[in-house]
Amino acid sequence: xxxxxxxxxxxxxxxxxxxxxxxxxxxxxxxxxxxxxxxxxxxxxxxxxxxxxxxxxxxxxxxxxxxxxxxxxxxxxxxxxxxx
Amino acid sequence: xxxxxxxxxxxxxxxxxxxxxxxxxxxxxxxxxxxxxxxxxxxxxxxxxxxxxxxxxxxxxxxxxxxxxxxxxxxxxxxxxxxxxxxxxxxxxxxxxxxxxxxxxxxxxxxxxxxxxxxxxxxxxxxxxxxxxxxxxxxxxxxxxxxxxxxxxxxxxxxxxxxxxxxxxxxxxxxxxxxxxxxxxxxxxxxxxxxxxxxxxxxxxxxxxxxxxxxxxxxxxxxxxxx
Numbered sequence: 001x002x003x004x005x006x007x008x009x010x011x012x013x014x015x016x017x018x019x020x021x022x023x024x025x026x027x028x029x030x031x032x033x034x035x036x037x038x039x040x041x042x043x044x045x046x047x048x049x050x051x052x053x054x055x056x057x058x059x060x061x062x063x064x065x066x067x068x069x070x071x072x073x074x075x076x077x078x079x080x081x082x083x084x
Numbered sequence: 085x086x087x088x089x090x091x092x093x094x095x096x097x098x099x100x101x102x103x104x105x106x107x108x109x110x111x112x113x114x115x116x117x118x119x120x121x122x123x124x125x126x127x128x129x130x131x132x133x134x135x136x137x138x139x140x141x142x143x144x145x146x147x148x149x150x151x152x153x154x155x156x157x158x159x160x161x162x163x164x165x166x167x168x169x170x171x172x173x174x175x176x177x178x179x180x181x182x183x184x185x186x187x188x189x190x191x192x193x194x195x196x197x198x199x200x201x202x203x204x205x206x207x208x209x210x211x212x213x214x215x216x217x218x219x220x221x222x223x224x225x226x227x228x229x230x231x232x233x234x235x236x237x238x239x240x241x242x243x244x245x246x247x248x249x250x251x252x253x254x255x256x257x258x259x260x261x262x263x264x265x266x267x268x269x270x271x272x273x274x275x276x277x278x279x280x281x282x283x284x285x286x287x288x289x290x291x292x293x294x295x296x297x298x299x300x301x302x303x304x305x306x307x308x309x310x311x
């Protein structure tokens with residue numbers, strides 16, 4: 001069984017309210033030294049069998065058309081997860 | 085009697101209130117189900133508020149693929165009046181019937197208040213009974229209500245008078261105070277605040293509390309004008 005990982009981030013020009021809230025909380029918890037935080041999403045798509053080029057192409061299409069909204073998000077990575 | 089459809093998705097909350105508003109203006113509400121594949125020949129359709137499909141993935145993202153949405157898109161591209169309220173607005177954006185998208189409110193606050201709006205365009209199917217520039221008060225209640233789009237899209241919306249309602253006192257960081265917009269044809273309107281909660285004296289915002297009624301009478305007027 002293979003896993004395809006899809007990573008999605010808010011577009012750089014879009015203010016990320018969640019990342020901003022986390023960035024505000026970090027110093028209060030003693031984690032200083034992080035200038036900013038952006039929060040994105042990671043999806044793991046499991047496939048029966050191997051992650052063929054066809055499977056990857058389908059994952060890329062799903063990432064662009066369903067898993068992300070191109071108005072606010074970018075698909076930053078679609079890759080096969082390394083075996084554990 | 086005009087028949088106005090109200091679509092119930094799994095997780096819709098305000099479908100009954102929308103149906104009630106339709107009834108109060110003398111039209112017949114027609115309850116539609118997300119798994120239907122036709123609009124039962126209604127004269128207009130409302131996508132109500134709520135958290136369809138739990139708003140998993142993104143608000144409105146999964147509803148876009150509901151069986152009934154094919155019929156909604158086809159009808160909207162004709163001239164059927166379509167109104168998306170709150171989650172319904174998010175669905176219309178995800179479906180690309182309306183421009184832009186909604187992200188979490190500024191400061192992540194769930195905003196629940198009576199909100200003043202200014203009517204910017206009173207020529208749409210859902211706003212023609214208001215005066216241009218009129219201020220109305222309807223409830224607002226959401227977490228993902230911050231309207232955003234890129235600058236070019238915002239300029240286009242402004243240039244074509246497609247901003248229908250603007251917040252007076254921006255509650256959530258929405259770009260250019262935009263509360264509701266329309267498509268190029270003016271038959272599809274979406275907004276985050278809830279006119280269907282301001283249709284009966286004593287149950288809406290303080291004062292008359294019925295500022296939302298004219299959304300629904302506007303639809304009736306536009307239907308009469310088109311027959």
